Amino acid sequence: MGENKVDxxxxxxxxxxxxxxxxxxxxxxxxxxxxVLLHGTPFSSYVWRGVAxxxxxxxxxxxxxxxxxxxxxxxxxxDVSLAAQGRVFRDLLDHWGLDxxxxxxxxxxxxxxxxxxxxxxxxxxxxxLVDPVALAPxxxxxxxxxxxxxxxxxxxxxxxxxxxxxxxxxxxxGPGLHxxxxxxxxxxxxxxxxxxxxxxxxxxxxxxxxxxIQDRYGELALPVLVCWGADDTWIPLAKxxxxxxxxxxxxxxxxxxxxxxxxEDAPAELTAAVLDFLRTA
Numbered sequence: 001m002g003e004n005k006v007d008x009x010x011x012x013x014x015x016x017x018x019x020x021x022x023x024x025x026x027x028x029x030x031x032x033x034x035x036v037l038l039h040g041t042p043f044s045s046y047v048w049r050g051v052a053x054x055x056x057x058x059x060x061x062x063x064x065x066x067x068x069x070x071x072x073x074x075x076x077x078x079d080v081s082l083a084a085q086g087r088v089f090r091d092l093l094d095h096w097g098l099d100x101x102x103x104x105x106x107x108x109x110x111x112x113x114x115x116x117x118x119x120x121x122x123x124x125x126x127x128x129l130v131d132p133v134a135l136a137p138x139x140x141x142x143x144x145x146x147x148x149x150x151x152x153x154x155x156x157x158x159x160x161x162x163x164x165x166x167x168x169x170x171x172x173x174g175p176g177l178h179x180x181x182x183x184x185x186x187x188x189x190x191x192x193x194x195x196x197x198x199x200x201x202x203x204x205x206x207x208x209x210x211x212x213i214q215d216r217y218g219e220l221a222l223p224v225l226v227c228w229g230a231d232d233t234w235i236p237l238a239k240x241x242x243x244x245x246x247x248x249x250x251x252x253x254x255x256x257x258x259x260x261x262x263x264e265d266a267p268a269e270l271t272a273a274v275l276d277f278l279r280t281a
Contacts, residue, residue: 004018007240009049009184011063011071015095017088019080020073024064024092027058032127034098035278038089040107041201042169043261044070046184047106050267056112058192061280062096068187070271072195082108082209090122102278104128106263107235111210116186116211117220126281128221128274129259131232135239135246136207142168143202150203154196166197174231174259181264208224223281224250227273229258229265251277252263 011023024045035055037048045052045063050063059232065072067088068080089112093101103124105113112133116122139147146153156164165186170177178184189198224247229238237254244252258265 005197009046011045015064015092017067017091018123019067019084020075020078020089022064022073022088023071024062026063026096027061028059029062032060033103034063034142035094036098036103036105037103038063038064038100038103038109038113039066040109041133041205042165042189042198043107043185044188045123046070047050047261047263051104051263051271055275055278058266058275062098062101064092066109068197068201071164076196076199078128078195078200079204080201081204081206082111082115083169085112086120088242088267089116091118093122099123102126102128102281104130104274105132106130107260108133108205110134114213114217115209118216124222126225126278127220128225128227128277129243130227130237130262130270131229131237131240132226132243134210134217136211138207138210138235140212140234143205146199146202146206150199153199156195158190158195161195161198162186163192167256168238170235171260174229174257174262174265177261177264191198191269214215217243218248218266220247223277225253225273225277225281226250227253227255227262227270229254229260229262230254230259231258234260253277 015022046067055061100123110129147237226244244250251266262270
């Protein structure tokens with residue numbers, strides 16, 4: 001459980017959340033300042049593998065798969081909404097005993113981190129948002145189609161489902177993904193439980209969960225870095241500029257040559273930007 005066969009990415013610990021078991025792990029010196037990484041959808045902590053290992057030279061780095069994602073529990077009837085994930089993240093920080101960590105969050109994970117902070121009292125030393133889901137409108141035509149017809153998509157024959165997931169994940173990258181990386185990214189969604197979970201997370205991705213907090217971004221009173229892939233076709237760079245303008249004192253760092261999946265497209269550039277920000281935050 002929790003191991004990626006390509007390069008040994010493994011989440012060796014479990015936490016029983018209200019939405020199912022969460023798999024997690026930590027890297028680096030136990031006494032180093034804590035950094036927590038949040039993945040997006042339809043991804044897992046695997047997208048952070050290179051950045052996590054690089055940050056672990058100076059920080060205690062925590063990674064986790066949200067309920068319904070990656071190596072964490074997937075089950076019928078599971079609540080994997082942004083509302084649930086925000087509560088799970090707050091509880092997980094308490095479980096780890098982290099009072100004020102530095103947080104780095106991508107895509108859907110950005111909304112999770114923002115909800116945990118603004119609605120549930122989670123405190124951060126600094127917040128880095130990487131191409132986050134944060135501003136309306138969001139949700140592609142594909143997202144809306146699947147969300148309205150999830151039970152139908154769950155019944156797709158496995159070869160058609162596999163092709164759909166591979167094409168969808170591929171579109172998150174600007175320059176394209178290495179075949180082995182693509183295999184690893186889609187693997188959690190390809191068995192019977194994974195196929196149902198893939199459509200479940202889309203069906204529950206409701207914009208109202210960001211509408212609830214969007215008007216409160218001006219309340220953020222902590223250092224914030226917004227990183228954005230210049231070639232993001234999932235959430236355009238204009239949204240990054242809008243978000244950075246809405247957060248007092250936020251910095252915007254545009255990553256050239258990267259699409260939505262910046263961790264895969266430009267890992268060195270992203271790591272450098274995050275390290276530079278964390279050192280001064």
